[in-house]
Amino acid sequence: MKLAKKVAVVTGAARGIGRATVERLLAEGARVVVSDIDADRLANTVLELDAGETVHAVVADVAKKSDVDRLVAAAVSHFGTIDIMVNNAGIAPVVDFLDVTEELLGRVLDINLKGAFYGAQAAGRQMIAQGKPGVIINMSSINSGLANPNVAPYAISKGGMNQVTSTAAVAFAPHNIRVVGVGPGTIMTEMVAGAFVNSAGNNAILSRTPLGRYGEASEIAAVVAFLASDDASYMTGETVYVDGGRRVLNYVVPVRS
Ligand SMILES: NC(=O)c1ccc[n+]([C@@H]2O[C@H](COP(=O)([O-])OP(=O)(O)OC[C@H]3O[C@@H](n4cnc5c(N)ncnc54)[C@H](O)[C@@H]3O)[C@@H](O)[C@H]2O)c1
Secondary structure, eight states, X not given: OTTTTOEEEESSTTSHHHHHHHHHHHHTTOEEEEEESOHHHHHHHHHHXXXXXXXXXXXXXXXXXXXXXXXXXXXXXHHSOOOEEEEOOOOOOOBOGGGOOHHHHHHHIIIIIIHHHHHHHHHHHHHHHHTSOEEEEEEOOGGGTSOOTTBHHHHHHHHHHHHHHHHHHHHHGGGTEEEEEEEEOOBOSHHXXXXXXXXXXXXXXXTTOTTOSOBOHHHHHHHHHHHHSGGGTTOOSXXXXXXXXXXXXXXXXXXXX
């Protein structure tokens, strides 16, 4: 039990990677505040988790700073402290570069980028006030550094998120608060099972994945648990890629005649 007595907050926890992360943090002994914008799905997830008093649910929209501040405050009032903040909530609309509207760009940046910033700020402020170590984990993506023109707002938001990670890491290091990122490859969640895979094509993704398969949400959750634990006590500022080898692949392409 790597995380006994720790209190964690996970956003976007109603399904997918967020939910798998909650399950893993609970298994490691943490108490978890589960949060999502989808109240019905969140309530259902809490029922299915069947984790009694070790779970507390808070509906919040990470695009709103006031909601994120309220979420961190709720964790403290319910469990007395916050040790781990996982900024996981995100959206990934698939739209051609030239078709991205002002509204869509704003929404993606509000949730994925500003949401992570608000989460880091609220959790960091509280952790500093508590005067004990803490860990903030941002759910990035391989798209933070790869160029897929069908998900430009998403890629831009995750690139910016990596800088939330590195700047917050330096800001909070004097307080022994670590800030790290996790960059999944393609994980078969509802986000990916829909438009994402269809637009990219199964083969387009798998032919770029040396391990030859999609990842499981539990394989991301395992890395989150490691990063949240003292096993990662000297890691801060970095984003760790968990992608079946996709990001480092540098292989041949057909030569144009
Ligand atoms: N699945 C992948 O292949 C993959 C790859 C790289 C990164 N990621 C990242 O992992 C995270 C989780 O992805 P997933 O695949 O589990 O997605 P998902 O769509 O299955 O789950 C995302 C959750 O976030 C919630 N959410 C959306 N907007 C929100 C908001 N404004 N406030 C609070 N909650 C909100 C949704 O209701 C949902 O429960 C995202 O940040 C995503 O970008 C996923």
